[in-house]
Amino acid sequence: MAVTHYRSWYADRADGSFPYEQFITQELIPILEARHPEFGGCPEARSVAGLSMGGFGSLNLAARTGAFSKCLALSPALVEPPFKQVQWFIRWSLNRIFPLDPAAFAPWNPWKHLGGSAELVVGWGTEDKYGLSDTCRTFARVCQDRNPPLFLELCPGGHDWGYWTPAFKRWTPWLLVAGEGGTTGSPQEPASGIPFGRMIGP
Numbered sequence: 001m002a003v004t005h006y007r008s009w010y011a012d013r014a015d016g017s018f019p020y021e022q023f024i025t026q027e028l029i030p031i032l033e034a035r036h037p038e039f040g041g042c043p044e045a046r047s048v049a050g051l052s053m054g055g056f057g058s059l060n061l062a063a064r065t066g067a068f069s070k071c072l073a074l075s076p077a078l079v080e081p082p083f084k085q086v087q088w089f090i091r092w093s094l095n096r097i098f099p100l101d102p103a104a105f106a107p108w109n110p111w112k113h114l115g116g117s118a119e120l121v122v123g124w125g126t127e128d129k130y131g132l133s134d135t136c137r138t139f140a141r142v143c144q145d146r147n148p149p150l151f152l153e154l155c156p157g158g159h160d161w162g163y164w165t166p167a168f169k170r171w172t173p174w175l176l177v178a179g180e181g182g183t184t185g186s187p188q189e190p191a192s193g194i195p196f197g198r199m200i201g202p
Helices: 020-035 053-065 088-097 104-106 132-146 161-176
Strands: 047-051 071-073 119-125 152-155
Touching: 020 053, 047 053, 047 161, 053 071, 053 104, 053 119, 071 161, 088 161, 119 132, 132 152, 152 161
Parallel strands: 047 071, 071 119, 119 152
Antiparallel strands: none
């Protein structure tokens, strides 16, 4: 299931006017699992994936809700307040949703929660116009120091569908393998020959 909303950042607004995280976790997933009981039902049977803003959102949803056991973040926006590292129109949307105080922002800060206990794959394109390669490498080192499971993938491509589409296709079999500790496969041979599990997630 793919969900989106322009500039939502997949989070609840601080003023309570747009509870998007609550919509996903408290409305969408229960409705889908009630209508399709053969899917989902527990974190081990759910995965979450996103790109750019959605990469930030997927890391947050994995960490904050505990509803997903796997998280694929492609070209994730690893932002921190006061959000000076992004363009003004992106900063405007962040300011509408999140607190500017670093301590208050900590529950949404990927550098703090590192995607929680979910198994992580973080990828980016080598020609990303936002220069995410160094940022993602640093994020991977932080994850390595704190020991959450992570696979880091670097592939040719930019901050666009030319990179995201094949990357998502490579990792879809891994996202669909349900159960803790299952074989994930490699980017070159993703989950080859492994039966599909169950997945519901944005």
